Amino acid sequence: MSNCDKIRKRLAEDGVEAAELPEVASHLEGCAGCAAFLETLGGVEAALHELPMTDATDALVAKTLRAVRRAARDDGAGSGGGGASARPAVRDRWFAAGLAASVLIATGIGLNMGPDVPSYKRNVGDQLASFDMFDSSDEIRNYSKAATREQVIVMESPAYKGEDISRLESRSGSSAASPPADKKKDASGYLFGGEAGGLADDLALTESAEEVEREQDIVAQLDAEDQNRQTGERSKLNRLNEQSEPTVSVAAPPPPPPPQLEPEEKLFAPPAGVKSKDSDDRVVESVSPGLIAPPKNESSRGDQSLQALDESSRDQVAAIEGNDKKPARKRQSGVGRTADPDQIVAPVPDGWADTDVTGKERRIVVVPELASKPKPKPAPVVYRDRALAAGFIERYRSLDGLTFQDPAGYWANTYIPGDPAMRVLGARLRDWNRAAFGSRGAFEQSVRGVVQPFDAPRDAALAVYLSADTPAIDGPTRMRIQVGLKGAERQGGRRPAMNIGLVIDLRGVVAPGAGARIRALILALESAKQPEDRFSLIVAGPGGGLVVAPEQFKHGPLRVAMDLMFGAGRDAGDPAVGLTEAVGLAAESARSGDDPAAVLGSSLVMLVTGSSMAGELEALESMAHRNAVAGLPLSIIGLAAGENPRQVDRLVAAGQGNRRILDSAQAAEGLVDRELHAASRAVARAVRLRIRLAPGVKLIDVMGSRRLAEPQAERVREAEQSIDRRLSRNLGIQADRGDDEEGLQIVIPAYQAGDEHVILLDVVVEKAGPIADVTARYKDVIHLKNGVARASLTVARGSAIAGPLELNVFKNLVAREYALRTGDAGRYLTVGDMRGAIDSIVALRDLIGDLRATVTGWRSDPDLAADESSLNDYLSALSASAVADADQRHFVAASLRYAAFLKLQTAAR
Numbered sequence: 061m062s063n064c065d066k067i068r069k070r071l072a073e074d075g076v077e078a079a080e081l082p083e084v085a086s087h088l089e090g091c092a093g094c095a096a097f098l099e100t101l102g103g104v105e106a107a108l109h110e111l112p113m114t115d116a117t118d119a120l121v122a123k124t125l126r127a128v129r130r131a132a133r134d135d136g137a138g139s140g141g142g143g144a145s146a147r148p149a150v151r152d153r154w155f156a157a158g159l160a161a162s163v164l165i166a167t168g169i170g171l172n173m174g175p176d177v178p179s180y181k182r183n184v185g186d187q188l189a190s191f192d193m194f195d196s197s198d199e200i201r202n203y204s205k206a207a208t209r210e211q212v213i214v215m216e217s218p219a220y221k222g223e224d225i226s227r228l229e230s231r232s233g234s235s236a237a238s239p240p241a242d243k244k245k246d247a248s249g250y251l252f253g254g255e256a257g258g259l260a261d262d263l264a265l266t267e268s269a270e271e272v273e274r275e276q277d278i279v280a281q282l283d284a285e286d287q288n289r290q291t292g293e294r295s296k297l298n299r300l301n302e303q304s305e306p307t308v309s310v311a312a313p314p315p316p317p318p319p320q321l322e323p324e325e326k327l328f329a330p331p332a333g334v335k336s337k338d339s340d341d342r343v344v345e346s347v348s349p350g351l352i353a354p355p356k357n358e359s360s361r362g363d364q365s366l367q368a369l370d371e372s373s374r375d376q377v378a379a380i381e382g383n384d385k386k387p388a389r390k391r392q393s394g395v396g397r398t399a400d401p402d403q404i405v406a407p408v409p410d411g412w413a414d415t416d417v418t419g420k421e422r423r424i425v426v427v428p429e430l431a432s433k434p435k436p437k438p439a440p441v442v443y444r445d446r447a448l449a450a451g452f453i454e455r456y457r458s459l460d461g462l463t464f465q466d467p468a469g470y471w472a473n474t475y476i477p478g479d480p481a482m483r484v485l486g487a488r489l490r491d492w493n494r495a496a497f498g499s500r501g502a503f504e505q506s507v508r509g510v511v512q513p514f515d516a517p518r519d520a521a522l523a524v525y526l527s528a529d530t531p532a533i534d535g536p537t538r539m540r541i542q543v544g545l546k547g548a549e550r551q552g553g554r555r556p557a558m559n560i561g562l563v564i565d566l567r568g569v570v571a572p573g574a575g576a577r578i579r580a581l582i583l584a585l586e587s588a589k590q591p592e593d594r595f596s597l598i599v600a601g602p603g604g605g606l607v608v609a610p611e612q613f614k615h616g617p618l619r620v621a622m623d624l625m626f627g628a629g630r631d632a633g634d635p636a637v638g639l640t641e642a643v644g645l646a647a648e649s650a651r652s653g654d655d656p657a658a659v660l661g662s663s664l665v666m667l668v669t670g671s672s673m674a675g676e677l678e679a680l681e682s683m684a685h686r687n688a689v690a691g692l693p694l695s696i697i698g699l700a701a702g703e704n705p706r707q708v709d710r711l712v713a714a715g716q717g718n719r720r721i722l723d724s725a726q727a728a729e730g731l732v733d734r735e736l737h738a739a740s741r742a743v744a745r746a747v748r749l750r751i752r753l754a755p756g757v758k759l760i761d762v763m764g765s766r767r768l769a770e771p772q773a774e775r776v777r778e779a780e781q782s783i784d785r786r787l788s789r790n791l792g793i794q795a796d797r798g799d800d801e802e803g804l805q806i807v808i809p810a811y812q813a814g815d816e817h818v819i820l821l822d823v824v825v826e827k828a829g830p831i832a833d834v835t836a837r838y839k840d841v842i843h844l845k846n847g848v849a850r851a852s853l854t855v856a857r858g859s860a861i862a863g864p865l866e867l868n869v870f871k872n873l874v875a876r877e878y879a880l881r882t883g884d885a886g887r888y889l890t891v892g893d894m895r896g897a898i899d900s901i902v903a904l905r906d907l908i909g910d911l912r913a914t915v916t917g918w919r920s921d922p923d924l925a926a927d928e929s930s931l932n933d934y935l936s937a938l939s940a941s942a943v944a945d946a947d948q949r950h951f952v953a954a955s956l957r958y959a960a961f962l963k964l965q966t967a968a969r
Contacts (some may be wrong), residue, residue: 561646670699
C-alpha cells in the first residue's frame with residue numbers, strides 16, 4: 061500500500077479530524093491528490109451533518125437497551141462459571157454497545173432517506189464511490205463502503221440463510237409494543253436505570269427461548285466470521301461493491317482455443333476433471349488442482365428499469381469499433397438461456413467472433429444505470445464465468461497434439477546484461493503529451509514485471525533455484541519447470557585500466573539530435589579517461605578510418621575530429637569505410653594494447669550506431685565471435701534512429717558484450733561510467749547451465765529460447781573455453797572446460813551482480829517423483845575459484861494446493877502471455893488494424909480479470925490489478941477521438957510494445 065493509500069485510509073476511518081495529526085498534515089501539504097480527497101470527504105461529512113435529526117421509536121430504543129443488558133448479563137454469567145444453560149458469551153460489552161450504536165445510526169440514515177428528505181438520493185457509500193478514494197485497489201475502496209452494508213453482510217451469514225423473511229420482520233416488530241408502565245423514563249420517554257430483574261422481565265415479554273437460541277447461533281457465527289474478515293468478508297464486500305456500481309462489460313474473442321475442444325457439457329477436456337454448472341452464470345469448479353479458488357457468483361445486475369438506460373453507455377460500447385449503429389433489441393444469449401431482464405444486448409461489431417471457446421454466444425452487455433448519474437470514468441468489468449481462465453490453464457495442460465524435443469544439446473542464451481534495448485522508446489514515451497487521454501493515459505507506466513522469490517547468495521557468486529507450477533500429480537501431466545538465477549549483491553570496486561576501440565557509425569544521414577549525443581559520448585569518454593587507459597576513435601562512413609589514435613585521445617584532437625565529423629568539412633564524396641572494416645580497425649587497435657594478464661573485459665570494441673546493419677550482419681557476427689574468443693568483447697550503444705534490436709542482440713550475444721541505449725546527451729556520462737565499470741560488476745564468468753530431465757519427462761520447449769545448430773554450438777564452446785583459459789592465466793582459477801555434458805546446456809558468458817533471470821521449460825511428466833535437476837558451473841570472480849550451484853525438483857503424488865512458489869511460476873507464464881498479446885496489439889495498431897488491436901487487448905484484459913477471480917490469492921494481487929487497469933486504459937484510448945490523430949495512434953502503439961517489454965523484466969522487491 062502506497063503512502064497516499066495509507067493517508068486516505070486514515071482519513072476515511074478517523075474523519076477530517078485526522079488531518080490535524082502531524083504526519084497527515086505534512087503529507088497533505090505536498091500532495092494535491094490527498095488534499096482534494098480530504099476536501100471531498102469533508103463535503104460528505106458536512107452533508108451528513110446537514111441531515112435532519114429523527115428520533116428513534118420507543119420500540120427500537122427498548123430493544124437496543126435489552127440487547128445491551130443481555131450482553132452484560134451474559135458476560136456476568138460467563139465469568140461466574142455458568143452451567144449448560146448459560147448463553148455463549150458475546151465478544152464483550154463494548155461490542156454490544158457498538159452494535160447498538162450501529163443500529164441507531166443505520167436506523168437514522170434509513171429514516172432520513174424516506175419521503176421526508178426527497179433531496180437525499182444516495183447513501184454514504186455511493187457518495188464515497190463518486191470519487192477516487194484510493195488509486196486502484198478495490199480491496200481498500202470496499203473498506204470505506206463496509207459500514208453502509210453491514211446489515212446486508214449479516215443477512216448473508218449462514219445463520220440467517222434460509223430463514224423466513226417475514227419471520228425476521230415479525231421479530232423486529234415484536235418490540236413495537238409500549239414498555240411496561242412501571243419502567244422509569246426520562247424526559248424524552250427513553251428507558252433508563254433498569255435492574256437485572258427488569259432485564260429478565262423484558263426478555264420474557266419479547267423473546268421466546270427458541271428465538272434467544274437462534275440469536276446465540278447468529279452471534280457465534282459472527283464471531284467466527286470476524287476472525288476471517290480479511291479473507292471471507294472482504295470477498296463479500298467486493299461482490300457487494302460490484303453489484304452496487306453501474307457496469308459496462310465488453311466481451312471479446314479469447315485466446316485461440318486448444319485443439320479438439322470437448323462438447324460444451326464437458327467445457328474442457330481431462331485430465332483435470334472439470335465440473336461445471338449449466339446456468340447463465342457458469343462457473344468452472346476444477347480445472348487445475350490447487351490453482352483455482354472455490355467458485356463464487358460474480359454476476360452483477362442493474363437495479364433500474366430498461367427505460368432508464370443511459371444512452372451514453374451504449375455509445376461508449378459502440379465507439380470502441382467506431383460503430384455508429386443503434387443498439388440492437390434484446391435477444392437470446394444462447395441456446396436454452398435467456399438474457400438477464402435488466403440488461404440490453406448491444407450489437408456485436410463486425411468481424412468479432414459470435415461464440416467463445418465454450419460455445420456460448422458472445423455479447424456486449426450494458427447494465428443500465430440512472431441517466432442522471434454522472435460517469436467520471438468507465439466502470440469496471442464484471443466477469444460472468446471462469447471460461448477464459450479455465451481455457452488458458454487448459455491450453456497449457458492439454459496433452460493433445462504435442463511434439464517433443466530432445467532434452468540435450470546447446471540452447472540459446474537469453475540473458476544479455478546491459479541497459480534494456482528499448483530504453484530509447486521508453487524515453488520517447490516519457491516525453492509524450494498524454495493530455496488528450498485525461499486521467500487514463502498512464503498506459504505502460506503502470507506495468508510492472510514479476511517479483512521473483514530469489515535470494516542472493518552470501519558466500520558464492522551465483523545461486524540457482526528450481527520450481528514448477530504443479531505441486532502434485534496422479535498421472536501424465538503437462539507443467540512448467542522454472543530455472544531461476546540470482547547474482548550476488550556486491551558493491552562496485554575500482555575499475556581496471558580500460559583498452560577501448562570506439563567506432564562511430566556515420567554511414568547514413570545523421571538523425572536530428574544524434575550528433576549532439578555522439579559528441580557528448582566522446583567528451584564523456586575523454587573526461588572519464590584515466591592515465592592508464594587507452595582509447596582510440598574510428599569512424600565508419602565517408603572519410604572514415606582511424607581518426608584519433610590512442611596516444612592522441614585528448615581534448616584538442618577530439619574537438620578537431622568532431623568538427624570534421626559533423627561540420628561542413630565532411631564530404632559525402634570521400635572514400636567510405638564500411639562498418640565491418642571499421643570494427644576490424646578498432647579490434648586491431650585494442651588488440652595492440654591488450655594486456656593478457658588484465659581483467660577479462662577490460663579490452664573491448666564499443667560500437668555506436670543508429671543505422672541498420674542488415675547488409676553486414678553475418679560478417680559482423682563472425683568477426684564479433686572471433687574477437688570475443690581472443691578476449692575482445694563487443695558492446696553496442698544504440699541511437700535508435702533506425703537500429704534493429706534483433707540485430708543488436710545477435711551481435712552482442714556473439715561478441716559477449718553489453719547493449720546500451722543513448723537516448724539523450726545528458727545520459728552520456730552515466731552510460732560511459734556503467735560501461736567502464738561493467739568488467740568489475742561481473743560476479744561470475746563462463747556460466748554453464750546443465751538441465752537434466754528425469755526419465756519419463758518429455759521436453760516440449762524452452763520458452764523464449766531456441767536450439768542451436770552445430771555451427772552455433774561450436775561458437776559457444778570456443779567462447780567458453782577462451783574465457784576458461786584466460787581466467788586461469790590471469791586470475792589463477794583452474795581451467796575445467798572442454799567436454800560437453802549430458803542434458804540441456806545453456807552458456808552465459810558473464811553474469812552481473814544482483815541480476816535475476818528466469819528460464820521456463822514446458823514439459824510433460826509421466827509420474828510423480830524426481831523430475832529434474834540443474835547444475836550451474838561458473839568462474840567465481842569474487843572468490844577467485846570454480847563455483848558450482850545445484851538444485852533438484854521432485855513432484856509429490858496425489859493432489860495439493862499450489863503454494864507461493866508454484867504461483868510464481870504460473871505468474872511468469874501469464875507475464876509471457878501479457879507480453880505476447882500487448883506486442884501483437886501494438887503491431888496491429890502500427891499497420892492500422894484497429895479491430896485486431898482491440899481484439900488482442902480485450903481478450904487479454906478479460907483473461908487477467910478471470911484469472912484474478914479464479915486463482916487462489918490473486919484477487920487482491922496489485923501487479924495483476926495494475927495490468928488490468930492499464931488494459932482498460934488502452935481500450936479507453938482506442939475508443940477516444942484522439943486516436944484519429946496518426947501521431948497519437950503511433951504513440952499508443954509504441955506504448956503497447958514497450959508494455960510488452962516491461963512485463964518480462966524482473967521487478968525489484
